[in-house]
Amino acid sequence: xxxxxxxxxxxxxxxxxxxxxxxxxxxxxxxxxxxxxxxxxxxxxxxxxxxxxxxxxxxxxxxxxxxxxxxxxxxxxxxxxxxxxxxxxxxxxxxxxxxxxxxxxxxxxxxxxxxxxxxxxxxxxxxxxxxxxxxxxxxxxxxxxxxxxxxxxxxxxxxxxxxxxxxxxxxxxxxxxxxxxxxxxxxxxxxxxxxxxxxxxxxxxxxxxxxxxxxxxxxxxxxxxxxxxxxxxxxxxxxxxxxxxxxxxxxxxxxxxxxxxxxxxxxxxxxxxxxxxxxxxxxxxxxxxxxxxxxxxxxxxxxxxxxxxxxxxxxxxxxxxxxxxxxxxxxxxxxxxxxxxxxxxxxxxxxx
Amino acid sequence: xxxxxxxxxxxxxxxxxxxxxxxxxxxxxxxxxxxxxxxxxxxxxxxxxxxxxxxxxxxxxxxxxxxxxxxxxxxxxxxxxxxxxxxxxxxxxxxxxxxxxxxxxxxxxxxxxxxxxxxxxxxxxxxxxxxxxxxxxxxxxxxxxxxxxxxxxxxxxxxxxxxxxxxxxxxxxxxxxxxxxxxxxxxxxxxxxxxxxxxxxxxxxxxxxxxxxxxxxxxxxxxxxxxxxxxxxxxxxxxxxxxxxxxxxxxxxxxxxxxxxxxx
Numbered sequence: 001x002x003x004x005x006x007x008x009x010x011x012x013x014x015x016x017x018x019x020x021x022x023x024x025x026x027x028x029x030x031x032x033x034x035x036x037x038x039x040x041x042x043x044x045x046x047x048x049x050x051x052x053x054x055x056x057x058x059x060x061x062x063x064x065x066x067x068x069x070x071x072x073x074x075x076x077x078x079x080x081x082x083x084x085x086x087x088x089x090x091x092x093x094x095x096x097x098x099x100x101x102x103x104x105x106x107x108x109x110x111x112x113x114x115x116x117x118x119x120x121x122x123x124x125x126x127x128x129x130x131x132x133x134x135x136x137x138x139x140x141x142x143x144x145x146x147x148x149x150x151x152x153x154x155x156x157x158x159x160x161x162x163x164x165x166x167x168x169x170x171x172x173x174x175x176x177x178x179x180x181x182x183x184x185x186x187x188x189x190x191x192x193x194x195x196x197x198x199x200x201x202x203x204x205x206x207x208x209x210x211x212x213x214x215x216x217x218x219x220x221x222x223x224x225x226x227x228x229x230x231x232x233x234x235x236x237x238x239x240x241x242x243x244x245x246x247x248x249x250x251x252x253x254x255x256x257x258x259x260x261x262x263x264x265x266x267x268x269x270x271x272x273x274x275x276x277x278x279x280x281x282x283x284x285x286x287x288x289x290x291x292x293x294x295x296x297x298x299x300x301x302x303x304x305x306x307x308x309x310x311x312x313x314x315x316x317x318x319x320x321x322x323x324x325x326x327x328x329x330x331x332x333x334x335x336x337x338x339x340x341x342x343x344x345x346x347x348x349x350x351x352x
Numbered sequence: 353x354x355x356x357x358x359x360x361x362x363x364x365x366x367x368x369x370x371x372x373x374x375x376x377x378x379x380x381x382x383x384x385x386x387x388x389x390x391x392x393x394x395x396x397x398x399x400x401x402x403x404x405x406x407x408x409x410x411x412x413x414x415x416x417x418x419x420x421x422x423x424x425x426x427x428x429x430x431x432x433x434x435x436x437x438x439x440x441x442x443x444x445x446x447x448x449x450x451x452x453x454x455x456x457x458x459x460x461x462x463x464x465x466x467x468x469x470x471x472x473x474x475x476x477x478x479x480x481x482x483x484x485x486x487x488x489x490x491x492x493x494x495x496x497x498x499x500x501x502x503x504x505x506x507x508x509x510x511x512x513x514x515x516x517x518x519x520x521x522x523x524x525x526x527x528x529x530x531x532x533x534x535x536x537x538x539x540x541x542x543x544x545x546x547x548x549x550x551x552x553x554x555x556x557x558x559x560x561x562x563x564x565x566x567x568x569x570x571x572x573x574x575x576x577x578x579x580x581x582x583x584x585x586x587x588x589x590x591x592x593x594x595x596x597x598x599x600x601x602x603x604x605x606x607x608x609x610x611x612x613x614x615x616x
Contacts, residue, residue, distance in 0.1 A: 044510030208549030341415025
């Protein structure tokens with residue numbers, strides 16, 4: 001879901017920077033008010049773990065494909081929404097700077113799409129209400145189920161919102177010719193599948209934390225359920241296994257061609273660090289038959305264009321031809337600069 | 353994962369090289385890069401010929417910095433498919449003929465697709481150049497200079513330092529896991545929670561200890577950066593020339609002008 005600079009118009013990118021900047025400002029104020037500078041190293045380490053954790057791939061039972069972890073929900077469940085949001089910004093900034101994943105100017109939009117929804121919407125509208133709710137009854141096992149439910153619902157909903165925002169931002173920028181409806185038809189279903197997977201992984205990690213160190217989870221200690229220490233993981237694993245198999249079955253309908261598996265096969269480990277949400281990739285490689293079919297049919301419906309209409313004369317052609325010639329010359333100059341650079345550097349010793 | 357780590361280390365090495373570009377003030381480079389990207393983004397989706405001269409700036413800077421363009425394009429292989437994914441539909445959907453060369457007609461969609469891809473490449477080249485010629489601490493110091501909140505900058509600096517440590521630790525764990533589960537792809541769902549959960553818990557404890565030790569060494573909520581290079585004459589000249597070049601390219605279609613000299 002990381003957007004590149006080229007996909008955004010400056011005005012849209014700027015607006016998203018302002019929006020994300022405002023959210024960051026509020027978060028920083030909150031953090032300062034709570035006077036929790038001690039949280040800073042914890043935030044940094046957790047962000048680094050999430051960053052590294054995105055490079056691990058997890059096998060999804062029943063599909064043969066694999067998923068990555070989502071950061072937003074996990075970070076806000078562990079650190080709270082404000083600290084989680086700031087940590088996500090940092091994760092995205094490092095991804096952008098060092099792994100070229102998402103553009104520098106698009107960072108504002110990326111922060112909004114991935115961090116804002118994951119941390120604020122995910123926390124205040126999903127995590128907090130569900131944890132405090134009476135779902136699944138009373139007691140510790142009910143609370144555990146609520147954590148699982150909140151993680152899965154949270155990831156799905158926030159990813160859907162994020163994917164929708166990507167569609168809106170790209171459409172507003174007017175850069176792609178892809179009609180709004182068709183683009184949405186591509187983005188939403190694939191992110192439903194990705195959201196499910198990420199929800200499961202987030203749920204697995206949070207349940208583990210809940211079993212061993214429940215006090216680390218936000219809101220959980222306020223529910224007032226007596227939390228005795230260490231409990232067997234077996235029942236949790238069993239619940240997860242059932243959910244995973246059911247979801248895995250559903251998933252296989254969605255993404256039959258194990259998209260991430262392919263992506264891993266293509267790029268290997270190093271690059272996988274670049275992306276937590278693979279939406280655009282998968283769409284590009286077009287492995288999933290169903291999604292591709294849907295896209296095709298949507299396109300059929302929306303893009304009824306007249307047949308090739310060759311204009312008789314083209315007045316603009318003259319200027320454009322000179323444009324192309326000039327472009328070629330500029331490219332030649334660029335190449336010459338390279339050659340010259342190489343020539344001069346050969347004289348001085350090359351240390352690297 | 354080790355590869356990602358190696359790439360990160362490689363970036364650090366690049367940033368510590370010596371060259372006229374590395375010597376520039378980090379803030380000046382940051383500003384020039386941001387302006388460059390904004391200008392590239394602001395080109396119309398059909399103005400391919402206007403955009404091409406923007407290529408000269410990064411190419412020139414790469415040569416000055418002694419960093420091979422190849423290094424940057426090695427990174428491009430990740431992002432380019434992403435940009436193309438959206439642009440890919442342009443030729444199909446925008447079929448108005450804009451240009452005819454010989455017998456072949458080129459539609460607006462093809463031009464806008466190529467423009468989009470070129471924009472992506474240029475923005476990437478520029479931001480990679482910034483990171484590859486500026487050590488991360490200087491970059492953070494520059495960010496603080498332009499009033500990015502201290503909390504965020506410190507967090508960025510700390511996280512960047514930990515990413516290496518954590519990635520290494522997770523790489524060791526994944527290796528160990530795979531050695532004990534031969535022939536298995538990825539991490540099985542029964543271990544999803546405990547695998548990352550363990551790391552998370554241990555790291556959070558570690559962070560607490562780390563913070564205590566920081567306090568013991570006199571940390572109170574701000575870092576002292578090694579003095580970064582002051583904004584000097586060279587920086588002013590660099591910035592002025594860059595902006596002048598950007599403006600010239602933005603407002604005058606240089607490629608077309610040169611082209612006119614040769615065609616017709």
